Amino acid sequence: MSVTVVGSIAFDAVKTPFGERERMLGGSAVHFSLAAGFFGDVRVVGPVGDDFGDAEYAVLHEHGVNTDDIERVPGGRTFFWAGEYEYDLNTARTLDTQLNVFGDFAPKLSDASRAADTLFLANIQPDLQREVREQCGGVQIAALDSMNFWIESTRDSLLKTIAGVDMVLMNDAELRMLTEEPNLVKAAAAVRAIGPRVVIAKQGEYGAALFTEDGFFALPAYPLETVRDPTGAGDSFAGGLMGYLDSQGGNADDATLRRAMAYGSTLASFWVEEFGCERAERLTRDEIDERYEQFKRMTAIESVPAT
Ligand code: AMP
Numbered sequence: 001m002s003v004t005v006v007g008s009i010a011f012d013a014v015k016t017p018f019g020e021r022e023r024m025l026g027g028s029a030v031h032f033s034l035a036a037g038f039f040g041d042v043r044v045v046g047p048v049g050d051d052f053g054d055a056e057y058a059v060l061h062e063h064g065v066n067t068d069d070i071e072r073v074p075g076g077r078t079f080f081w082a083g084e085y086e087y088d089l090n091t092a093r094t095l096d097t098q099l100n101v102f103g104d105f106a107p108k109l110s111d112a113s114r115a116a117d118t119l120f121l122a123n124i125q126p127d128l129q130r131e132v133r134e135q136c137g138g139v140q141i142a143a144l145d146s147m148n149f150w151i152e153s154t155r156d157s158l159l160k161t162i163a164g165v166d167m168v169l170m171n172d173a174e175l176r177m178l179t180e181e182p183n184l185v186k187a188a189a190a191v192r193a194i195g196p197r198v199v200i201a202k203q204g205e206y207g208a209a210l211f212t213e214d215g216f217f218a219l220p221a222y223p224l225e226t227v228r229d230p231t232g233a234g235d236s237f238a239g240g241l242m243g244y245l246d247s248q249g250g251n252a253d254d255a256t257l258r259r260a261m262a263y264g265s266t267l268a269s270f271w272v273e274e275f276g277c278e279r280a281e282r283l284t285r286d287e288i289d290e291r292y293e294q295f296k297r298m299t300a301i302e303s304v305p306a307t
Helices: 028-036 054-062 126-135 148-163 172-179 184-194 233-247 254-271 278-282 285-298
Strands: 002-006 010-016 019-026 041-048 070-072 079-084 093-098 118-121 141-144 167-171 198-202 208-211 216-219
Touching: 002 028, 002 126, 002 233, 019 028, 028 041, 028 054, 028 233, 028 254, 028 278, 118 126, 118 233, 126 148, 141 233, 148 172, 148 184, 167 172, 167 233, 172 184, 172 198, 184 198, 184 208, 198 233, 198 254, 208 254, 216 254, 233 254, 254 278, 254 285
Parallel strands: 002 041, 002 118, 010 079, 041 070, 118 141, 141 167, 167 198
Antiparallel strands: 010 019, 079 093, 198 208, 208 216
């Protein structure tokens, strides 16, 4: 089994109440692939500029991420995002978005990337997401993320892309914005009516909610006392979730989806302890499994004694 992801590959400038970084490795596809890489083979698709150097490739390679489909554009500059968080760490304020090499990128996937079982269209221009979706005809599960930036500027294209995937993972505020529906239950139903079987609403420090035909499930976030930078939380959540589903042979029934959400939350909890990918770079699978087991025990409501 293997996962292919397309999304931003970036340098980020981030400021939170706990510190700042002027230029760190980031991007939705980078956070996603580092997280998914703990579960199996991951291939990342997207362009970078001359400023994306050996040190950045090394972070991906050390986590087993295949970078053959990263296209280096001579003379180009890598996608750049600057954002800021205040004490409510759930909402990023975008200060700058420079698409750079994404401006005229036309993805051409290798046979190996096309043959993936699991596809994640991480946050990036929805036309590009759709071009990749069309090249990966044989996948078992295709999922997508997006954000306000694309809802505002490319809404129709985003709706078309959503119609071609099995699963949507988006922030709850962005699901409401996309569907112009303030009630989250109705917003999830409206997205499911376009085509996807599964909708997962990410709710920052409050966790995530799952909507399928058969049911509803809500999971809190892992209770952390130290959160320094939420950048990458959503993508590492998606990476843990999709990586786990891929490792289960693409099974996406409700029980497997619930476990996948717990893995996603576990991954995200490590990400936010430090800036960008800094914690992820030292993370091990043993640490992930240990926290996952602890999280499972904390949230096992079946084991609450009857009164
Ligand atoms: P999240 O996991 O939701 O915190 O996403 C964080 C990543 O999203 C950052 O590393 C940014 O580089 C990336 N990002 C920010 N804005 C955009 C955008 N408009 N399109 C694609 N990626 C973005």
